[in-house]
Amino acid sequence: MKHIQSQQVPSDIVxxxxxxxxxxxRLIDTTDGADRFVLSLFEMKPNASTPPHYxxxxxxxxxxxxxxxxxxxxxxxxVNIQAGDVIFIPRNEPHGFITGGDQxxxxxxxAPTERPPxxxxxxxxxPYQFEEPAGSRN
Amino acid sequence: MKHIQSQQVPSDIVxxxxxxxxxxxRLIDTTDGADRFVLSLFEMKPNASTPPHYxxxxxxxxxxxxxxxxxxxxxxxxVNIQAGDVIFIPRNEPHGFITGGDQxxxxxxxAPTERPPxxxxxxxxxPYQFEEPAGSRN
Numbered sequence: 001m002k003h004i005q006s007q008q009v010p011s012d013i014v015x016x017x018x019x020x021x022x023x024x025x026r027l028i029d030t031t032d033g034a035d036r037f038v039l040s041l042f043e044m045k046p047n048a049s050t051p052p053h054y055x056x057x058x059x060x061x062x063x064x065x066x067x068x069x070x071x072x073x074x075x076x077x078x079v080n081i082q083a084g085d086v087i088f089i090p091r092n093e094p095h096g097f098i099t100g101g102d103q104x105x106x107x108x109x110x111a112p113t114e115r116p117p118x119x120x121x122x123x124x125x126x127p128y129q130f131e132e133p134a135g136s137r138n
Numbered sequence: 139m140k141h142i143q144s145q146q147v148p149s150d151i152v153x154x155x156x157x158x159x160x161x162x163x164r165l166i167d168t169t170d171g172a173d174r175f176v177l178s179l180f181e182m183k184p185n186a187s188t189p190p191h192y193x194x195x196x197x198x199x200x201x202x203x204x205x206x207x208x209x210x211x212x213x214x215x216x217v218n219i220q221a222g223d224v225i226f227i228p229r230n231e232p233h234g235f236i237t238g239g240d241q242x243x244x245x246x247x248x249a250p251t252e253r254p255p256x257x258x259x260x261x262x263x264x265p266y267q268f269e270e271p272a273g274s275r276n
Binding site: 001002003004005006007009027028032033034036037038039058060062064070072079081084085086087088089090093095108110112 | 139140141142143144145147165166170171172174175176177196198200202208210217219222223224225226227228231233246248250
């Protein structure tokens with residue numbers, strides 16, 4: 001049994017192409033013995049984005065705090081998301097997340113541990129960006 | 139893509155042997171296309187329990203609201219759990235949850251969709267109990 005406070009889990013900067021002002025905490029990972037699915041907490045600062053991408057695995061999402069927009073480029077629309085919302089993104093469905101200047105968002109993502117060969121299709125040619133928060137990253 | 143507010147998902151009474159005053163919302167289920175893992179929200183009322191049991195699949199847990207005790211009968215101890223806590227329970231590790239008279243708790247559980255043949259070892263000979271809440275179950 002592993003028991004930890006999420007507040008104590010260190011944050012990493014999300015470094016995918018085009019990602020901006022987004023952190024990840026790997027709450028339960030393969031090193032804990034999780035050999036089928038892993039649980040992560042994403043934290044989006046104001047003006048953050050994980051730009052549209054798709055991959056051969058699914059996401060199950062629960063929004064813990066705040067609000068954001070879910071981008072669905074294949075449907076040419078976006079959806080307002082808030083705390084308490086649940087999202088299931090099937091395999092290969094393009095998706096992205098953004099926050100506005102007055103928004104922050106924390107959301108849990110469950111993804112499978114054993115993935116097909118990694119082919120992550122990012123639609124941005126920008127590098128990632130991250131402005132160090134004033135306080136601690138935890 | 140499925141998007142729903144967890145508040146709108148109907149609650150079922152947990153009817154396992156010995157379970158008491160506990161509800162479950164199946165947030166993302168096999169009917170949504172989740173063919174590897176499912177996401178549920180458990181709600182424990184005051185004086186609730188999911189009595190000690192074990193099974194051949196793991197749990198990944200995030201506590202959204204409130205507090206409870208995690209029972210670990212194999213270690214003859216219990217652990218205080220609160221909002222923001224993360225718990226990984228490996229396969230076959232006995233565990234249970236209880237709330238006191240002044241506690242409630244809501245926690246997310248991720249479990250695999252494809253389980254080994256169901257062998258769920260409950261250590262209670264009591265039937266489940268549930269006192270209908272005064273308000274809606276949602």
